[in-house]
Each structure stands twice: as C-alpha cells, then as structure tokens.
C-alpha cells in the first residue's frame with residue numbers, strides 16, 4: 001500500500017498547498033498507518049525545462065540514434081511514470097501562479113505524457129487510480145467575483161488528471177490564501193476564514209475517501 005504525493009509550491013515554509021495536502025495525507029495515514037509515502041517536490045526539485053523537448057524528439061528516433069540528453073530525458077520520464085504506476089493512491093498539491101498552471105507542475109506533467117504508458121489516446125497505466133488534487137490560490141476567481149474565470153489552472157489540471165490519465169479524481173480548492181498576507185484584502189478576512197474551513201473539511205473528506213477505497217480493495 002503506498003501513496004504518491006507531489007508538491008508544486010516554490011516554498012516550503014508557510015506553504016498553504018502543502019498544508020492542504022497535509023490534511024489529505026493525514027486521513028490517508030490514519031487509514032493506512034504503515035503505508036509508504038513517496039514524495040516528489042517539483043517546486044523545489046524541478047524537472048529541467050529542456051527535458052520535455054529532448055524526450056519528445058528522442059522518441060521519434062531509434063534508440064541507437066538518440067543523443068545522451070534524449071536518452072536521459074526518456075529515462076527520467078520512465079522513472080516519473082514508474083512512481084505513479086507503483087502507487088495505490090495519488091495526491092497532488094499545486095498552487096495557482098500567474099493565473100495559470102504552476103510551470104513546475106506543467107513541466108512534470110508534460111514529461112510524464114511523453115511516456116507511452118501515459119500519452120493522450122492510450123488507456124493510461126494510471127486508469128482508475130484514486131487521486132486528490134489539492135489546489136490553492138491567493139485570490140478568488142469563482143462565479144460572481146470580478147475576475148471570474150481567471151483561474152486557468154484548475155480546469156487544465158482536471159483535464160490531464162481526470163481525462164487523460166483517467167484518475168478517479170477528487171478536487172479540493174482553497175481560495176484567498178493571500179488574505180491576511182497581502183495588503184488591501186482585509187475586507188475578505190471573514191470569507192477567507194470560511195473558505196479555509198470549508199476547504200479543510202473537504203480535504204479531510206477526500207483523504208478519508210482515498211483511505212476507504214483502498215481499505216475495500
């Protein structure tokens with residue numbers, strides 16, 4: 001029994017995505033106290049930006065004709081996918097940056113997709129694996145807010161995790177993490193506290209759900 005956990009925050013201290021991921025992880029651990037947890041910190045230990053192109057271009061060539069960089073990139077993709085495939089459950093803790101997907105998460109996901117087991121159009125090796133995406137954002141782009149629709153990350157991550165990799169996915173999102181941190185957001189103090197509590201409750205439920213699923217397998 002094992003959990004693969006990926007964190008994409010560029011910081012460790014004070015990271016709210018890590019904190020939300022910790023809530024999910026605690027429930028998993030409560031259900032599986034002896035389970036192995038494999039951790040991947042792509043925000044602080046990123047995939048090189050050149051790896052994706054090297055893996056794609058190398059994949060068009062016979063093995064003997066690949067450069068060492070292409071071979072290394074393909075090997076790296078295989079290693080990343082091996083970790084995913086080996087896990088019984090997956091947890092992704094990913095913040096919103098610049099209205100879009102964390103570059104570190106996207107670089108990692110792009111590389112994973114180069115592996116033949118995870119490419120678009122095949123039944124992926126992860127099909128049916130239970131997973132949680134815990135995502136956070138400093139602002140709030142939900143329905144009815146002035147910048148509704150400016151979160152261009154969550155739908156993309158859902159598309160990859162749920163549709164391309166066919167994970168059995170649950171998503172928890174916490175908005176307004178910058179309230180109390182960034183100036184000018186004081187009027188949102190109460191709503192931010194409510195959103196935090198709601199997100200943590202949902203994270204607990206999702207974590208417990210992951211734990212139950214595997215108890216039943």
Ligand SMILES: Cc1cc2nc3c(=O)[nH]c(=O)nc-3n(C[C@H](O)[C@H](O)[C@H](O)COP(=O)(O)O)c2cc1C
Nearest residue numbers: 009015016017018095096097098099137138139177
């Ligand atoms: C460089 C940078 C860009 C950010 N861009 C956005 C953004 O576009 N929208 C938003 O709501 N929050 C944005 N944030 C705020 C983060 O989403 C927020 O601080 C979140 O809590 C970061 O995750 P972490 O706490 O796990 O580090 C940004 C933060 C940083 C550092």
